[in-house]
Amino acid sequence: MDFNSTVLVTGGSGFIGSHLVCSLVTRHPDWRIINLDILDYCCSPRSLESVEDRANYTFIRGDVCNSQLVNHIFNTENIDVIFHLAAKTHVETSFEAPASFQRVNIEGTKVLLAAAHQAPHQSQRFVYVSTDEVYGEGLDQVFDESSPVRPSNPYSTTKAAAEYLVRSYWDKYKFPIIITRSNNIYGPRQYTEKVIPKFLTLLQMNKKCTIQGTLPKSRHFLFVDDAINALRLVLEKGIVGEIYNVGTSCEILIMQLAKELVKMVKNVPDSEVNDWLEFVPDRPCVDLRYPISCEKLQQLGWRADVSWTEGIRQTVKWYQDNADFWSDQEPIRSKLEKVTNK
Missing domain, CATH: 3.40.50.720 (NAD(P)-binding Rossmann-like Domain)
Incomplete structure (x- = not known):
């Protein structure tokens, strides 16, 4: 052909x-x-x-x-x-x-x-x-x-x-x-070292979401x-x-992200959300946020069409439906007590 x-x-x-x-x-x-x-x-x-x-x-x-x-x-x-x-x-x-x-x-x-x-x-x-x-x-x-x-x-x-x-x-x-x-x-099929699939995998293993440091880090998703x-x-x-x-205007604090995922996966009341969070030492040289303007791309006709609510819903559902997708990658599962914000 x-x-x-x-x-x-x-x-x-x-x-x-x-x-x-x-x-x-x-x-x-x-x-x-x-x-x-x-x-x-x-x-x-x-x-x-x-x-x-x-x-x-x-x-x-x-x-x-x-x-x-x-x-x-x-x-x-x-x-x-x-x-x-x-x-x-x-x-x-x-x-x-x-x-x-x-x-x-x-x-x-x-x-x-x-x-x-x-x-x-x-x-x-x-x-x-x-x-x-x-x-x-x-x-x-x-x-x-x-x-x-x-x-x-x-x-x-x-x-x-x-x-x-x-x-x-x-x-x-x-x-x-x-x-x-x-x-x-972010989205379906992302490997479990990144923050959203990492939190989801930890919760599916009945482990806490591990959050690096105490500074208010956020990311645009x-x-x-x-x-x-x-x-x-x-x-x-x-x-x-x-x-x-x-870029996207959807900026989420990592702490807020963890709490939102806890509610979605564990379906617990607000009073129990913090029970699923654990703070661990920060990594070196961590940046707090990366705000970017994408006006140049928008002038070509691009827009981010998928809302955070819809995107994270699809993502959580995929990881729930495909819990064994990364099961052959055992080494990372032993490291899931660490977290990355990228």
Whole structure:
């Protein structure tokens, strides 16, 4: 079968990547979607069961840092679009193993850019999926795309460094890149090290939600469907060389989040909610909040359509209906007394 376009998604078996792959495969039967993923601990082949037998879907298990493999893909496939999502993203782990974050997030991006730029078939778009954390902490300031980059942890530092690499290909070669920086994305199939699925998994195990530190940390939560719509929109209408914030006005205190989930999962009266909360030591260099403006993306026609009430309802229901989805990932379950706010 001849396809009108070939799209490479790196990290397509991860949380955001699998939702993106499923959306592209389903909406565009005339596009060939190639998923390059190493299947790290936070990925599950089950995330792509709905599309794995589709004629326009191809899975390649491999490391984005493997230049021989990546070059082979670009030399043998006419890649038109790249969505680069493959990355290590767990902030707390980045303090413990920064070298692995540098390798995947920086070196992997370098390998991918070089292969795409040198390929005999020139790509039309290279969309790099970054994070609001590159801005650093914002207390009274709301960050737009022109705000300075001031990352404060090993994870966000590697994402910022990768952004500079991506930008350099635009500045030097006019290679058609677009960068997105999003708030916290949540929804079904997210791995249990992130704060919402972690709290839900703890509660399902009849354990308390563990909250790091006592400072009033909050995060802006964006439902995964809205994030995928943003990525599809920047591919269609985004201007090459530009950065787009993907944000939401839904800011939730981590304490409030825990209490809300306790009520939803345990169905206890207000007087018993605090019985399901436990404070643990904070991680180093924690940022209190990341407020961003996404007016630039909204001018392209994007809006966050899924309300917090509806998004968290869908998410809680999915974890209740799929309690064994991550059961083969036993190591993380022994670490669930820790919490991350990212």
